[in-house]
Amino acid sequence: MDAYKKQTDLLKTIAHPTRLAVLEILRDGEQCVCHMEAMLGLRQASISQQLMILRQSGLVEFRRDGLNMYYRVVKPEIFSVLDAVNSASGQAAARIAHIHANTECPCPKCNAVQNIPLDQISVYG
Amino acid sequence: MDAYKKQTDLLKTIAHPTRLAVLEILRDGEQCVCHMEAMLGLRQASISQQLMILRQSGLVEFRRDGLNMYYRVVKPEIFSVLDAVNSASGQAAARIAHIHANTECPCPKCNAVQNIPLDQISVYG
DNA sequence: AAACTATATTCAGATTTCTGAATATATAGA
DNA sequence: TCTATATATTCAGAAATCTGAATATAGTTT
Numbered sequence: 137m138d139a140y141k142k143q144t145d146l147l148k149t150i151a152h153p154t155r156l157a158v159l160e161i162l163r164d165g166e167q168c169v170c171h172m173e174a175m176l177g178l179r180q181a182s183i184s185q186q187l188m189i190l191r192q193s194g195l196v197e198f199r200r201d202g203l204n205m206y207y208r209v210v211k212p213e214i215f216s217v218l219d220a221v222n223s224a225s226g227q228a229a230a231r232i233a234h235i236h237a238n239t240e241c242p243c244p245k246c247n248a249v250q251n252i253p254l255d256q257i258s259v260y261g
Numbered sequence: 262m263d264a265y266k267k268q269t270d271l272l273k274t275i276a277h278p279t280r281l282a283v284l285e286i287l288r289d290g291e292q293c294v295c296h297m298e299a300m301l302g303l304r305q306a307s308i309s310q311q312l313m314i315l316r317q318s319g320l321v322e323f324r325r326d327g328l329n330m331y332y333r334v335v336k337p338e339i340f341s342v343l344d345a346v347n348s349a350s351g352q353a354a355a356r357i358a359h360i361h362a363n364t365e366c367p368c369p370k371c372n373a374v375q376n377i378p379l380d381q382i383s384v385y386g
Numbered sequence: 387a388a389a390c391t392a393t394a395t396t397c398a399g400a401t402t403t404c405t406g407a408a409t410a411t412a413t414a415g416a
Numbered sequence: 417t418c419t420a421t422a423t424a425t426t427c428a429g430a431a432a433t434c435t436g437a438a439t440a441t442a443g444t445t446t
Contacts, residue, residue, distance in 0.1 A: 142350045144278050144281065147346060151273045156265045180422075180423065181406075181408090181424085181425090183423095184422095187424090202414070203413055203414065203422045204422065220341040221271060224338035225267045225270075294394095295392065305392075306393090306438090307436080325442090328391055328392045388445100390444075390446095393443105396439075398435100398436100399434105402431105402432080404431070404432080405428100405430080406430105408425100409427100410424075410425070412424095413423105414421080416418085
């Protein structure tokens with residue numbers, strides 16, 4: 137029965153709407169916290185808390201670049217789990233359009249995008 | 262963000278050692294409660310509680326046969342999730358040998374097995 | 387009908403998880 | 417060095433979950 141401890145821990149780690157959303161965002165590679173904040177329309181502290189949990193579980197890591205912290209997934213196997221959950225739940229939440237929900241994201245990555253002509257902007261940018 | 266509600270619910274449902282173990286047991290098709298009891302070495306009430314949760318989530322159903330209740334998985338997609346979790350957690354708990362842990366199971370299915378010569382008994386019986 | 391068996395349900399206390407607010411830290415820029 | 421920005425950490429109360437024990441129920445056998 138202890139054999140299920142690790143699996144249970146992994147499942148508990150991702151069984152949270154914000155954490156699932158963050159992982160979906162990180163499918164496209166590293167992203168800064170402000171980006172997640174803008175996309176999810178959640179408060180900074182709240183996202184940071186969930187990132188801490190993902191970090192403690194060893195699922196993500198981050199690097200600093202100036203003021204920004206860029207998070208990335210270090211266990212890509214987790215995406216297979218997300219895919220399976222997607223199918224099994226009948227709720228195709230994966231690949232949500234990566235468009236800022238409420239606010240503007242001030243990070244360099246996002247501001248760069250703003251200078252690209254509209255018709256060249258991908259919804260997964 | 263509500264798009265993740267269903268997925269979160271599904272994940273929470275299976276994020277429990279006993280429930281994972283039960284689902285693994287049900288990979289081979291329907292099994293009665295006494296069988297799970299014998300295999301997992303857990304108390305009846307405890308298993309019944311977890312079965313109720315699996316039932317409420319719509320993951321399993323059951324049929325009565327005399328005194329025995331035979332449970333089965335009705336959403337086989339869940340096994341893809343278990344497979345993915347298995348790989349991702351690095352903990353290959355799937356396909357645990359289906360051998361009674363502590364006690365004897367009194368159900369017809371198991372007693373039937375006891376009359377088969379030893380060398381014909383599969384560990385996944 | 388009475389006793390027995392397999393399983394379900396209920397409940398309360400313990401534990402874990404969540405949430406928001408407040409505050410701290412580290413870097414950047416003036 | 418002072419201020420602003422991006423992010424992290426801490427904490428306490430609320431909410432959800434877990435657990436075991438007690439009890440209920442529905443078939444079965446006698």
